[in-house]
Amino acid sequence: MPFSFSGQGLTGSERLKQRFFEMAPGATSWAILLGTLSLSFGKPLLAAVGIIAFDLYWLLRLLSMTLFLVLSYLKLSRDRTVDWAARIRDLDQHIERLRHSQQPDPSSKNCPLLPEASILQPLWSPKGQACGTDNFSPPKESRNCLGIFDCRFWIFDWKPPVQSKIDNRQSTISPALLNRSSKPTGPMPSAVGPMAGLRHGRLPASSSEIYHLVIIPIAKERREMYEPGVRRLIQQPFPSSQFLVVLAVEGRASSAVQADAYAVRQQYQDHFFDCLVVVHPDAVPGETRVKGANITHAAKAAALYLSGRDISFDRVIVSCFDADTVVSPQYFGCLTYSFMLCPDRTQVSFQPIPVYHNNIWEVPGFARVLDVGASFFQLIEATHPEQLVTFSSHSMSFKALVEVGYWPVDIISDDSAIFWKAFIHYEGNYRVVPMYVTVSMDVAASHSWLQTVVNVYRQKRRWAWGVENFPIVMRAFLRSCSISRIKRLQHAWKLFDDHVAWATWPFLLGVLGWLPALCAGREFSDSVAFYMAPRVTFAIFHLASIGFLTTSLLSLLLLPSPAVKRPWLRKTIHMAEWLLVPVITIFLSAVPALDAQTRLMLGKRLEFWVTDKQRRSPGSDAG
Amino acid sequence: MSILLRKTVFYVLLLVYLIVCPLVILYVLGYIFKPGIEPGLVTTGLIHLSTLPSGASVYLGNSRYTERTPTVIRDLLPGGYPVRVVLKDHEPWSRTVFVQPKKATALAPLLLWPKQPNRTQLLPGAFQSLIPLSGSRFLILMNGRQPEGGIVYDSGSGESWPLVNSNSPFRGGRIQWHASVEGSPFLLMRLRLPKQERFLGLELKHRHTQSVDLTRLFPDRPIQVQWSSHIPNPLFALSADGFLDQIDIDTMAIHPRIMGPVLGYGLYHTTLYALMEDGSVRKRDHGNENDEILIRHPYLSKMFTESKGLWRLTVLAENRVLFHGPQGQLLANVPPYGLAKRDVLGFEWDRHRQRLLVWQSNAIGILDISKLWKFPEERALSQRNPTDTSAAVAYQAQGSRSFSTQIDSRIADSKRNEGSNSVPLSTESLTRWVFHQGRQIQQAFWALQGNYILFLDEDAVFLLEAASWTDGQPRRLLMVRPGSSIGYMEGTGMLYYLDAVTARLSAIEIVPRKSLSLLPSLLDNVSE
Structure with a gap:
């Protein structure tokens, strides 16, 4: 729309x-x-x-x-x-097999795509029967046929046998169907179902074909703030050679800040596919001084870069972090895996659990309690994925980002706004998939207790400024005829x-x-x-x-x-x-x-305020 | 998370809420379900009990209640309950308490009287008289009428010091007259010295008295002197010819005849209220030379001018004035105006609950002023027009208990037309007699924030419960030196008196000391 x-x-x-x-x-x-x-x-x-x-x-x-x-x-x-690397490897193997196989043999127990209720039913067989290939070695913790989901998913994602049979009749797997890259038909699965991606026929790229675009906005942070996050990218189980890291520096940042960015680039460039420094010019017409303008500028630069190297956007996952974000060691493994398995992967955002562990023990108790509470809130929100909205550091398909027109350049709450923008653009066919991995950030501390109070207040006010999305979303909902009324009502009510x-x-x-x-x-x-x-x-x-x-x-x-x-x-x-x-x-x-x-x-606006963060320890390996 | 799980949780909790919420609300409102009684749902009341000291056992009939005071006895069916409160070393308290449906009967706070009251002798030496400075923490103790025989006692610190210094030029004089204002630590004395009359101003401070000779500010002997309780400057003196002089102590200047002739006057902060000779009441703000008429009412004017003598004006709040007449009349500047025709010896104001404690020589009553002040202000101000007789109020005395008022039917009609916010017009509904078996009641005090009354009747001190559910039988506490006064300090919870036998300054604990800090929380929103 x-x-x-x-x-x-x-x-x-x-x-x-x-x-x-x-x-x-x-x-x-x-x-x-x-x-x-x-x-x-x-x-x-x-x-x-x-x-x-x-x-x-x-x-x-x-x-x-x-x-x-x-x-x-x-x-x-x-x-x-979870050993996400192993899971990705397994998935790669299966994808490879699917690509090369002619027709799935219904009688073959090794074929994970048998349209039998037994496969789509309890994914965990009490007898632990694995029905993968001979070379397949399921991870120790899993027992099901693909070695992907274990009993936990049986609890949370299991479908009753009757439903599975209905699904089977509706979606007989065939190579033709597998190779078709059409949009998924029918209602979206509410979660990343075990066979959903494959069943609906959108064969994912293998992990070696997937790139991660990581954008780190820098306004006034020195390298000590974001360097640990960059280092953590190298430590990921996912090959760092498939990372394109963009340091998005504000043009109004000081020369020392800009110099830091170039120094980091020089130091770590060789570890990644590439590391770019993109300077966002100040006072661009139509933009306000918000983070969204900076990262949009960086994303556009990255788009040009990727296009120049014939890298398809639908194989690129963009992750926009804060300067202080340090992802968990499993982050990109989980993200890649989720992306690969997701049937509508180019119309999905992936939301991790934000924690504030970088300096959690260095801050006053009230700040600690507040930010732990924020993490808990996100944990609870993750249990309701139908109404989940992106918050803070998260990832999404770069294709979707480009299609919706990047982040808003005049809105402070770019993290949630991009979800709504995509939701509206795709007429309700956009969702957030929760990922149970963490991204760690700093608590908004300062040198004194009182200043910490001020910083925390201003940060929370900026978070609450997400209410600015409400009028825009409501206008879009009023205009939309294609988004179901129930969905509009649910989302509008929840937001309000x-x-x-x-x-x-x-x-x-x-x-x-x-x-x-x-x-x-x-x-x-x-x-x-x-x-x-x-x-x-x-x-x-x-x-x-x-x-x-x-x-x-x-x-x-x-x-x-x-x-x-x-x-x-x-x-x-x-x-x-x-x-x-x-x-x-x-x-x-x-x-x-x-x-x-x-x-x-009252019609007043909030100026974007770069959170002042102070960290005593040079770089936390939190998360 | 499984949609099924989430939906299950949602609907279960929704069901719980829909069932539990109405039940809880009904319970809060006083409804309970009594099986076996038709129709099952009954309304209940409760009794709220708190005692000083706390921790007393409560008996409902013969059954002991599980909790000790302060406590709430809930789920009581309407009716009468014999309640007994027992605490070790204290005299038991018992009453039949009536519970009404959906109502709370608050018995709070109940003062449990110790079997051995805590009495202390505070100073050695006998005294002849005790002068409490009402509203302050100071007591003046006199031995004779000479200032050097006076002692100031600070009830807060327990310290005492001479009223005047040993080298004071006022030593040897005789105190003829003294004036004080409630809440002010300033005392004005007129002394008769050989060959001259002197005026001495005494400001009582911690551990010493600051005295100032004000003689030259009083060229004539004033009839009355008043000042604001907040600051003792300026003073307003009423001269014999009925004019008010303003006396500035700081500059030692007199501003003569600023208003008059007056029949009486009073102060509220820095605003002077004066009852003029023509029966009108005027007010003037400090520093302002113009006065405005507060009220000029034919009935009031008649009462003021017909009475011979000075009136005492007590300003309870801005534009809320009580007039105490020379014959004991008590009037207000709002309808029904007349509160008492005669014989009121004194009154004390309970600001917290807007009640007036009044006493005659044989009776004590409580006047609920809060109903009086609900009358629209505009109505009172409209009475300035002397030709407007529609609001005339007739008086009718009822023997010694002259608190009744009858209202002109025209007023009654106009009140009915005004709607439900009209104040009740009969003072019968404003007053409640709590005691009328006195002999010579001289002083009375609110105690325990208006829940009890202490009064001096002849030479005996009594304690009386002020609550409406009591039967009005006072407890005799002690005897005092004949002819002496008593003082009660709410801040210390102590009653100060001169012992009947030794004439020494003594004190008896009315409110337990450790309960003093709990007073505000105990007494919030306590109903009568």
Whole structure:
């Protein structure tokens, strides 16, 4: 669908719609807060009842989120042990066989593509029957026919036998079908199904034909900040010779910063396919000073580079990281594997789990708790892939990036905006695949405690500025006829609800919920509700402590061990830091969100602020 | 994650919410399900109990409640419950408490009286009189009428020092008269010295008294002197001819006859309120030479001008004035205006709950001012027109308990037309008599933030519960030196008095010391 993903330069009804939807989240948040406040004074009984109902809703949401957080964390911890290189190798072998085979032999047990229910059913055979080739050696942890998915996927991705049989009838595998590179028909699979890519007939390129374009934007960071990330690319199991690294330097960066980039390029160039330094000129008409403009410029340069070498974009995966991003050692293995297996790989983004482990133990406790919470949020989001939106460092098909017109050059939240842009461009046929591997970044720390507070506040406000996508998305949804109504409603509601909840829930739980009792006039203070409401609220919060306890325990498991004499003491203190959550979430989560929404509501803009990050240790191998 | 798993979790939790939420809300509102009783859902009430000191056992009938105070006894069917509160070394407390559906009966805070009250002798030496500086932490103790016989006692620190220095030129004089203002640590005295009369201003500070000779600021003997409780400057003196003089202590200057003739006056911060001879009430802000009329009402004017003597104006808040007349009348500047026709000896204001504690020689009552002030301000201001008689209010005394007022039917009609926000027009609904078996009530205080009343009746001190659910029987605490006063300091929770036998300054603990810090949390939103 042709649509300009921008809120600038609109006229007429589009301008009106844009303003209306810009005001909606902020107006709703303020209405909720002020409404609760005035209700507490005017109708305290009604306010108390409403708050009890909300608290119960919040409790159940919390318990649900805790459950999925645990499941997601289990998946993350298990995927850490996966040998992605081996899986890629196996997949390469099968792809090679598929390319050279004439017709699949239905009677052959060695053929993984037999349209039999037994293959598409429990992928894990209790008897551990492997049905690969003679030369196939499935990894130790897997037992199924392809040696790709083990029982974990049986739990999470297994289809019941009946469904598998239906699938079989609908998609008989044939070489002709395999070689066809048509777009997938029918509904998209909700996850990377075990046979989906192959079943739907889009034979992937082998791993040797896949390139990784890694863009690292640099605004004012010195080499100590991004060099560990570059080094980590070399340490990947995926051959670094297939990496094209682009250091996207802002033209307004200092000469020392630019010199650093060239020095890094010179030092590491030989390890990669190539390493480019692309300087983004300042004050380009039509652009604002945002990261999206810089990386778009770099991506266009990379496109030219790749075209010049006849490298097809559909075999290129672009990963846009922050300067401080250090990917996990398994990142590109998992990414490549997921890309290869994904049936609609050129219409998919791949979202890892962001963690902030580079300097996690060097920052004040409140910053640590906040950013661990952000990681947990992404872990939970990963369990709902149908509504997952890209965030921070992530990867996608370069073909898709080019087709949708690169990142927006006038929007601060380029990480989520690119998803919406693609979603709209492909009329809803675009999704995010969660990857249970981590990318590690820095916590926004500074030299002093107070400045850290400021930095964290500004960072969270920038994150919350993702609400700027809402009006653009809504305008596109209103215009679209091809995206299903349910999908539009689901996405619109989630986008709206997430932002409003972000700005209001901490206030409702931490402050406003207690107002009816505090401000009660005599009429209310004479009622049973005046005494019972706080008791019920306390009981709800006691139950909610299950979630808090689980979260704080999980954070201990997620965080790397601190490099101190008594790491257990440090971790114990960290558990106690979670008690600060009610206060921290108000001042450093809800307030920045409300700030962002209010600015948008009032038609003000946010200047892109390069996060000031400080790291005591020269380069972390976190992740 | 499996869609099936997610959907299962979603629908299960949705079902839980749809079932649990209404049940919880009903429970919060006081509904419980009683099996076996039709129709099953019944409304309940509760009793909120907190005691000073806390940790008392609660008995409901013969059954002991599991929790100790402070506690809430929930899920009570409407009706009467005999409640008994027991704490070791304290006298038990018991009442029949009536529970109403969906209502909370708050018995808070209950002061459990120790069997051995904590009494302390604070100073050696006997004294003849005790002068509490109301609203401050200081007490003046006098032995005779000479200033050198006076001692200042600081109830906060427990320290004491002479009222005047040993080399004070005022030694040997006789105190004829003194004036103080509630909440102010400043004291003004008129002393009779050989051959002259002197005025001494005393500012009581920590561990010493700063004195200043103000004689030349009072060329004539004033009838009354007042100042703002916040700062003792300027002073406003009422001369014998009824005019107000403004006296600036800092510059030692007199601004004579700034207003008058007046029948009485009062101060609120830096605003002067004066009752003029013509019956109008004017106000003037400090530094402003112009005054504005606050109210001029024919009924009030008649009451003011017909009465012989000075009126005392007490300004409770901006534009909220009480008038205490020479015959004990009590009036307000808002309808129904007349609160008492005569015999009110004194009153004390409970700012927290907007109530007035009033006493006559044999009775103590509580006047709920909060209902008075709900009357629209515009209505009160409209009464400035002297020709407007539609709001005239008639008075009718009821013997010694003259708190009743009847309202002109025209007012009643206009009130009905104004809608439901109209204030009740009869003062009967504003007052509640809590005690009327006194003999010679001289002083009364709010105690424990308005939940109790301490009063001095002849030479005995009594403690009375102010709550509406009590039966109004006071507890006699002690006897004091005949003719002496008492002082109560809410900040220390102590009652100060001169012992009946030794005449020494003594104190008795009314509020347990360790409970003092808990007071705000205990008393928030406590209903009467």
